[in-house]
Amino acid sequence: MRTSIRLWNLIILLSASLALMPAVQAEELSRAAILSASCEGCHGTGGRSPGAIPPIAGKSAEYLREALESFRSGEREATVMGRHATGYSDEEIRQIAEYFSKQ
Numbered sequence: 235m236r237t238s239i240r241l242w243n244l245i246i247l248l249s250a251s252l253a254l255m256p257a258v259q260a261e262e263l264s265r266a267a268i269l270s271a272s273c274e275g276c277h278g279t280g281g282r283s284p285g286a287i288p289p290i291a292g293k294s295a296e297y298l299r300e301a302l303e304s305f306r307s308g309e310r311e312a313t314v315m316g317r318h319a320t321g322y323s324d325e326e327i328r329q330i331a332e333y334f335s336k337q
């Protein structure tokens with residue numbers, strides 16, 4: 235009897251955490267989408283720039299993260315990106331890089 239109650243508790247706990255997972259992912263995705271919206275004015279919708287500004291859609295998250303960090307630190311020279319990248323934390327850069335890598 236005791237064992238079966240423990241088992242039920244475990245099952246309930248597992249299904250509750252499984253149910254919560256997509257909600258957490260969705261929240262992170264929408265936050266990333268909001269942060270990334272400011273990039274799309276120049277880099278195009280979803281980062282698919284058709285013009286002179288380099289497209290960033292589908293580049294690896296690692297490449298995008300490194301690019302943003304080097305713009306932020308001033309290590310990589312830029313006309314506008316150095317200014318733009320200073321506004322983001324490490325965690326936000328990770329989220330933005332992840333977002334554009336999936337476009």
Ligand code: HEC
Pocket residue numbers: 269270272273274275276277287288289290298301302311312313314315316318330
């Ligand atoms: C005002 C226009 C503008 C905005 C806004 C902007 N960018 Fe850029 N981005 C540029 C330009 C121009 C370059 C080329 C480097 C330079 O001159 O600054 C560039 C370069 C880049 C590169 C390097 C691309 C490569 O191929 O190496 C990345 C990555 C990038 N931007 C990401 C972003 C992200 C992410 C955002 C939003 C957080 C953003 N940019 C917002 C104009 C912009």
